Amino acid sequence: MVQKGLVVMANGVARSVWAAWVGRLGAVLGPFLGLVLICALFAMLPASGPRFVSADNWRLIAVQTVILGTVALGATLVIVAGGIDLSVGSAVALITVGIVQFQRQLGWSLPLALVGGVALGGLCGLANGLLVTGLRVVPFIITLGTLKVFRGLAKWWAGNLSIYAFDRSRPEPEWLKRTLSVNLRPPAWLAESARDPIGAVLAELTRVAPGVWSLLGLSLLVALLLRYSLLGRYLYAVGSNEATARLCGVRVERVKLAVYALAGLLTGVAGVMQFAYFHGTGDPTSGEGLELKAIASVVIGGGSLSGGEGTVLGTLVGCLIIQVLENGCTHAGIPNAIQDILIGAIIIVAVAIDQIRRRGLHGPTRWFLTIATRLGRRPPVRGGEAGS
Amino acid sequence: MTNLGERPKPDHMSGAQTDARLVMQDVAKSFGPVRALDSVALTARAGEVHALIGENGAGKSTLMKILSGAYRPDAGAMFLDGQPYEPRDPREARRSGVAMIYQELAIAPHLTVEANVMLGGERTVGGLIRHREHRRRVAEALELLGHAEISPDAVAGRLPLPARQLIEVARALVSDARVVVFDEPTAVLGEADVARLFTVIERLRSRGLAVLYISHFLEEVRQVAQSYTVLRDGRTAATGRMSDAAVGDLVAAMLGRPLGEMFPRTPHSPGPPILELTGLAGQHQPRGVNLVVHRGEILGVAGLVGAGRTETLRVLFGLDRQTQGMVVLRGAAGGWGDPPRRIAQGFGMLSEDRQGEGLAVRRSIEENLTLSAVSRHSRLGWIRLRSCWDATRRWTEALQIRSRDPGQPVEALSGGNQQKVALGRLLEQNAEIILLDEPTRGIDVGSKVEIYRLMGELAARGKTILMVSSYLPELLGVCDRIAVMRRGVVVEVRPADQWTEHALLQAATGG
Missing domain, CATH: 3.40.50.300 (P-loop containing nucleotide triphosphate hydrolases)
Structure with a gap:
């Protein structure tokens, strides 16, 4: 009996170490390798190569990823919890309009208006959450509805036009320009030491826009939240199996409300970034299709639309894949139409590979067992009873 | 091959x-x-x-x-x-x-009996169904089975369950089956229907199948x-x-062993009443359950499928809505059911549906084990992972859950080990009143014995166990008392040694 147990354990260790490696790394490694492959491809294309690999271009890609990345962080939370939020693109438009109108109509200062924009995002998310939990209608339908509602509100509030926060009498402050700028200068004290390697690296880092640092900071925060907080634990539980969560006394409705509100706050930050990116424009038509890009990023990064799966790292890699593809295609002179086709294909391929990886998990083990049986030496494994 | x-x-x-x-x-x-x-x-x-x-x-x-x-x-x-x-x-x-008749019947509820019987074996001429031949064959088959009273034109979904089962048997007949396989055909039938089914099986046998x-x-x-x-x-x-x-x-x-060793008993003596249900009712089931549960006892609940046993546990725990009745806990009103409140009151529940409800099978052993008491391992909303892992290790050792490490997803475990994870959660939560719904369904004999032993030990430590089971030997073997439910109410409660399998069945069917 003891010996049998040991054999079971020994075999279990061998199998599981393999499975764990494939499982844990594979989830992020796959998309990461895809990203590397795409980068290598553009770097080698003569049409795009030199310009693509330049440090300036990478800073540009980073800046271009900020808005999508921030929205996708929220989408990760929602999707991990088994939900979906289609309204984020419209919400971003509403928030940019809101930030302008807070200043023009209510006379708020710019910083206050920006905080108001984030809060407005939170309100949009809260509305989604209340509708989802209150009406018990699936989030796809609810947020499809609020997608139209938020867009309509944005158009109505802006009077169907793009509106501007700054003009000659009220110029855009320098710090807002810097937020998502790609041609920042390193501070003077660093520019002098640019010749030694550490100084050069530091100089390059200081040229990275503050918006990019904000995305990285938020990513870290969301990653910690998912892994170490009670809420994170409940998100995975609710997304993986809502009935189990209920059985274990998790207040499922509150968790859902919290996740939509949190995602809304992140959308608010994305709205602020959008406002900064377009130098103080409140554009009621902006952000269209952003929700689909965000969902695509999560899914490419290993998230599952049936919930319970998804990581911040995976999502960031997913965002980068989409942005690098757009950027690289532009440099290589590949038309916009082809970009769309490529991104669509990548979504399908990424998820298909992920599925094969999951189902094929037992493949090698099964193969091994077949060989062992053929040799007439039955493996001394008694894995318990039949799957019932 | x-x-x-x-x-x-x-x-x-x-x-x-x-x-x-x-x-x-x-x-x-x-x-x-x-x-x-x-x-x-x-x-x-x-x-x-x-x-x-x-x-x-x-x-x-x-x-x-x-x-x-x-x-x-x-x-x-x-x-x-x-x-x-x-x-x-x-x-x-x-x-x-080779014709299979599954427990979950493969019947298209919107089609007629005739269409269902001929499904997949339609006789056609030029793409059109030969209705007359269909009707003849179906009528013949039904008559052979001794159930000519079922009309080939009846809509299958409107027929009672035993008749729907016969549609499948008739399908086997018209397709000239040589072997007919019945999978637990009586699990869903009443006693009279069982007798009728046996007549049908006898007819199949005498036809040389x-x-x-x-x-x-x-x-x-x-x-x-x-x-x-x-x-x-x-x-x-x-x-x-x-x-x-x-x-x-x-x-x-x-x-694989004599019955006696199957049900190890730890001596324990039930104390005063801890839980009283008065007229407990849900939206459909149960319809007014009266039951007194004593501290430190194992109380079994027997009954047919649909008698309202599972629903009683669910309403009590707050997973289904309570519409009437009262729950008295330790002599005080226990309030309406709500899982977080019940857990705070010391209840713990094991679901009958291990994969669908009991466990989040794609999440780790650690997450599943600690989910209902994870706030105990956290401060200001942040989890102390070390503390979770320690607790998990303690329970995997105590319950002999065979796994590589506590981070493994539960779906990689065998049924018996999965069930031990689900039980471990109740122990980790330190539940005082443990509601078990079919705790040994679909698991290996070895794990069963371990779970029975665990139940005895828990009772000896003063925990109260309310167990629903369809497996009568297990009820008789481990329980102190057994209550029988029929049509949404408890019809009889006796000490386990005053019941027999036969008496339980009789009480459950009302025969």
Whole structure:
């Protein structure tokens, strides 16, 4: 009996170490390798190569990823919890309009208006959450509805036009320009030491826009939240199996409300970034299709639309894949139409590979067992009873 | 399929006998590391009902799926009337003359009886259905089964369950089946319907068909079958003529040990009442349950499927809505059901649906074990992972949960180990009143015994256990008292030693 147990354990260790490696790394490694492959491809294309690999271009890609990345962080939370939020693109438009109108109509200062924009995002998310939990209608339908509602509100509030926060009498402050700028200068004290390697690296880092640092900071925060907080634990539980969560006394409705509100706050930050990116424009038509890009990023990064799966790292890699593809295609002179086709294909391929990886998990083990049986030496494994 | 698992075989298994309709030899099947079937031999003769007996998890369903072509065996051989039988899919199995009648009936509820019976075997001329021939064949089949009163034009979904079952049997008849396999056909039937079904099976037998009858109700099997094969842990444990076998032999073969060792008892003495249910009712079920549960006792709840046993636990715990009645806990009003409140009151619940509700199977052992008490391992909303891991390690050791590490997803574990994770959660939560819904369903015998022992130890430590089970020997073996439910109410409560299987069944059916 003891010996049998040991054999079971020994075999279990061998199998599981393999499975764990494939499982844990594979989830992020796959998309990461895809990203590397795409980068290598553009770097080698003569049409795009030199310009693509330049440090300036990478800073540009980073800046271009900020808005999508921030929205996708929220989408990760929602999707991990088994939900979906289609309204984020419209919400971003509403928030940019809101930030302008807070200043023009209510006379708020710019910083206050920006905080108001984030809060407005939170309100949009809260509305989604209340509708989802209150009406018990699936989030796809609810947020499809609020997608139209938020867009309509944005158009109505802006009077169907793009509106501007700054003009000659009220110029855009320098710090807002810097937020998502790609041609920042390193501070003077660093520019002098640019010749030694550490100084050069530091100089390059200081040229990275503050918006990019904000995305990285938020990513870290969301990653910690998912892994170490009670809420994170409940998100995975609710997304993986809502009935189990209920059985274990998790207040499922509150968790859902919290996740939509949190995602809304992140959308608010994305709205602020959008406002900064377009130098103080409140554009009621902006952000269209952003929700689909965000969902695509999560899914490419290993998230599952049936919930319970998804990581911040995976999502960031997913965002980068989409942005690098757009950027690289532009440099290589590949038309916009082809970009769309490529991104669509990548979504399908990424998820298909992920599925094969999951189902094929037992493949090698099964193969091994077949060989062992053929040799007439039955493996001394008694894995318990039949799957019932 | 070549015979890959070449090993010395007992002589009597090697050759197909003349009247052997279906022969299975050394059939083996693994799923990943789990060996579902190890070495199964089975011979069913024409004009005979052959019983396939075994506990849940013994491999019956896997064997049946191999027979039906849903799975392909890893090793072994099958013969049908002496010819090699190697179905690649269910359709080919049906064509070869093997008809399956599953517990979950395969009936299109919106179609008529006739359309259902002929489904997949329609006779057509130029793409059009030959209705007259259909009607004739269906009527013939129903008459043969002794149920000419069922109209071929009736809509299947509106018929009572036993009649729907007959549609499947009729389908087997019109498709000229040679072997008909029944999977636990009586699990959903009342007593009178069981008798009628046995008449139908007798008619099939007398027409020279081979009937394979899968069940774990021994009394029933002894009544209907002439020969038997007992499956245990994926192997043929015994086979023979039913007339030569005593019930005790069959039980011993099923369990692999005498009944006495199956239910280890830890001495414990129930204390004062801790929980009183008065007229507890839900939206559909239950309809007014009155029950007093004592501290430190194991109270079993028996009853047929649909008697409202599971719903009683769910309403009590707050998973289903309570519409009427009162819950008195430790002498004070317990309030309406709400899982977080109940957990705070010391309740813990084990779901009957381990995969669908009991566990988030894709999440880790650690997450599943600690989920209901994870706030205890956290401060200001942040989890102390170290503390969670320690707790998990403690329980995996105490319950002998066999796994590589606590980070493994629960779905990688065997059924028995999964159930131990679900039970471990109740222990981690330190639940005082433990509601168990079918705690040993679908798990191996070894794990069952461990769970029974655990229940006894918990009761001895003053925990209260309310257990719903459909497995009567287990209720009789581990409970202090057993309540029987019928149609949404508790009809009778007695100490376990004053019940017999027969008496329980009688009380449950009202017969």
